[in-house]
Amino acid sequence: MLSRTPTHALRAVRLAPHMRAGVRATPVRFSTGNSGNKQSPMTIRRNAIVAGTLLVASAALYYYEWKSMGLAGPEKTEPGFTVTINTSAGVKTWNFQRKPEAELEAMLHEHEETTAVGRKGNPVVKWDTNHVASNEPCEDRSAGDIVPRGQAKGWWVTGDVEGKANHPGHRDLVLLSVIDGHAGDATSQLLSKTLHPTIALYLAGLQAGIVPGRSWYDKLTDVLTWAKVWSPLNVSRVLQTAYVQLDDNICQAPIRQLPSLLAAEDAVEARQKFVALAQPAAAGAVTATAFVDAENDGLYVAVAGDCRAVAGWQVADGSWRCDVLTEDQMGENPREVARMRSEHPSYEADTVIRNGRVQGGLQPTRAFGDAVYKWTSAQSQAVADVFRAEGAKPRASRPWNFTPPYVTARPEVSHRTLHQGEEKLKFLVLATDGLWDRITSEEATLLMAAYIANPKRPDVGKKTLAEEFTVKTTEPRPYPVEDLPGKGKRTDGQWAFEGDENAATHLIRNALGGGDRKLRGELLSLHGKVSRYMRDDMTVNVVFFDDEE
Template identity: 70%
Template sequence: MFTRQLMQAAPIAAHTRVAATRAWPSTTPIIRRSLATSRPNTSRASFRQHPPPPPQMHDVTPDTTRRNAIIAGILLSAALGAWYYETTTMGAYSKEPEFSVTVGRGAKTWSFPRKPMAELEQMMHQHEKTTSPGRKGNPVLRWDTNYVASNEPCEDRSAADVVPRGPARKSWWSWGAAPAENTDAVGSRDLVLVSVVDGHAGDATSKLLERTLHPTLALALAGLQAGIVPGASWYSNLADTLTWAKTWSPSNVAKTLQNAYVQLDDNICHEPIKMLPELLKTDDIVKTVETRHKFVALTEPASHGAVAASALVDAENKGLYVAVAGDCRAVAGWQRPDGSWRCDTLTEDQMGDNPKEVARMRSEHPVHEADTVIRNGRVQGGLQPTRAFGDAVYKWTTLQGEAIAAVFKDEGAKPRSIRPWNFTPPYVTARPEVTYRSLEGEDKLRFVVLATDGLWDRITSEEAALLVAGYLAHPKAEPISKEGLATEIPLALTEPRPYPVEALPGTGKRAKGTWAFDGDKNAATHLIRNAFGGADRKEFQELLSLHGPAARYFRDDMTVTVVLFDDEGKSSN
């Protein structure tokens, strides 16, 4: 017991020492929650009411000395054994008190042991990754990525790539001109692509997008650089090519990103339809089984679904583009010449409770479907995001959906059912909204946060910007109250604020709680840590100790990528 009390007291004693790193200068001291447990007091004093008097010098003999040494050795061995047991994963896990949660329609109760902090820290850092382009002229300094799963397996994915661009197109009259200066700046014409993907109803769509989304975007952008503008007539594209007209512009880049998203989704959802006749026309049982097995595997990305957000950094033209289909989100942090910060939410959540999305969807379908297109804030009462890859049951006709469901059942797989009121599909699109920002100007872009909705369920866009701004100044510092950080770093906002507009940091309910600055080397880990309770260690422990079906009631898969930009506008090798 003495060993346990000593081990419990150690963290508290360590906390009372003055931090070696710089603390937040204007914050008030924070009273921490006691770490003591509810175990009864069983100290040695309670077992020995009348201790014997100390031995006199004449009572000490060689025998008593030897006996005392043996007893001391036994006690020391026992203490060391208890310490070792309690510091191992098994001992710490078994000795931690349990907690219970009651959730669900049936009010089911689950009990979980609180995992030891060492295990949770390992969980926090398990998937983190930091990557630097390492190319002169590229404005991206590095990107930090991390994820913590709730689903088993995790349905989130992410991707990041640097796409070197070939030589710029020249006009016919400058064909023989000398090459531009600073040719040693190898990254000055780079394109940087960063995406986060949030799967649902399975992980087949998100796994496919992790491998195919960026190659699709890169190929489309290469076509634009060659003079092919999506939606333009063939003779217009031919004329642009022959005259070396400049086709790379913010509007054309946005069209290219949108077209690439839609074309990729069409391939995912409609290729299975093309395979159906081949599957149904053969009478060869063996061939039918093989074809059916292949068909189900290829159709799973259409049957499942995923939302996505992609950021494109154009080094040559000093531009930032963000495309989003669904409820992933991107938030940018700009630093002004005086050192103050501005939060710029670059995306709007495309969900069934967003009034703009409801109006758009109703405008795309007959008036008599006004009450069924969106029901209870969901597409036809089922899907929450209004834009997504896959989710083909909202895009196929009823006849197509029933034919594919029959093949799934024959293969022993569970199909998603076509929704009712399926009169004029598609009801869901992968066409993204694209936002453009110039990187030129007095305000300097310092970071962009891209994350799945697991993060945004727990913190706001403005809180994420505030946390990263604070992290860049003080990666490691004493915990600070939410109200204190909002006061310490005043945050201007880019208006109008997109949906959903939430309470500002440090106000109302957003003023309660404490942020943690634990010195994480990965900015994405820093955000995830604070989304899981920050400096509230009890909340942090309990949220991360949840697993299985109960976890989804409290936290979703959480994937975060933080793109950090060089504050001087150029990266080095």
């Protein structure tokens, strides 16, 4: 995301498959050695039979040796294709060979995982996860954890606790995150291991009555008014605090280590440790976390950046409702532009956001890491000097860096009650922007509704499927607002239902072309920087709720 050109801004032309050079057999006349002697028909017939027998024997011998020695036989050559892209450096063309169909399918299924919860009382039944890389290596990560809690005890406990004694999951906490890294995978890799433990630590504090950001007067008021400490407002505060504090540790730890680095006796070893410590701050990652609170019937989603969470609710009449729980936080979102300009002096109004990016560079406006947008110019220069001395490439310091920070990891948090009258929450799609670059939130809901009904069926037109399954939307629709399924630009092409057992694979398959298998094959056959021009890393997590069947 740091330097990528948005997918919709690229121009790619796929030409017809390249012509393969054919081999034309030329007849060869054989003779017996005496060209002057005319052969009888009987002799010609006998020689033809002998030649044919020898040819069959030779073919049989070759097949036997090929099978016994494990030698590769002749393979079908896949067609080539050409990609032409209008880059910032001008129009460029690349040639690629399409991968065999078996290899393409292997790529789609390679990273599939299904986690079955199997805890009665926990509203989460299972979650399907998959990712398909574009960057080399993949910069996306994901994480999923269940935090079991013991039985609540004490005179303050209300509700049918005894009746739930045989439900081991009725007090479970479930944490699921997708993490989209940029400028490398250092930040996303660290977050995949530290984000959930950090959130769990702050949730444990809340359970003990510690509310982040509350003064002693607020706490006294809570006691006098019998205010409930574990409330949607306070849980949201915990999620925000966990994000911000973890990011502060990532970005400020290297700065705090600079004095000891300069005083170290072994400068080389000190630089090596410093660079390793500073890599997650130098890179960056956007993140979305879903938190399911089984005991209190709550679903929370925290997002910093342009990952997205979409919930699918089934209405009593069989129709579906698409509930987008997040808003893409990026430099093209008018609300984010207004927020950022309000946090900086008026003379920075034209530099805070330039060309839809933070200071003309970073597309998301909220992220972990990306410390060059958070450090002062002097701090960035000091860190860059250490990186260069160690032979590592630093992130370039930002222009117009007058009043940092310009990027924050503070997330927006949305809350839903899991049970809402006659509507049933059936699934939650949590995914990085590689998916959302290619399908909309409403299309994902439509694809999941149809998948739950029948995961394997012939290809179906996009407009036809939209007419078959009614998908309503929750208003107002958050940014970005795009055409609804089967409307406007969303009518061309077909969706594919190939019986994928993993729902995340089903969504990725359709994001990569759906029924257009030629397009899917070409997108998956790309590699190197061209692949990143055409598609991003895709990480998808589909969470299933209350599957009574």
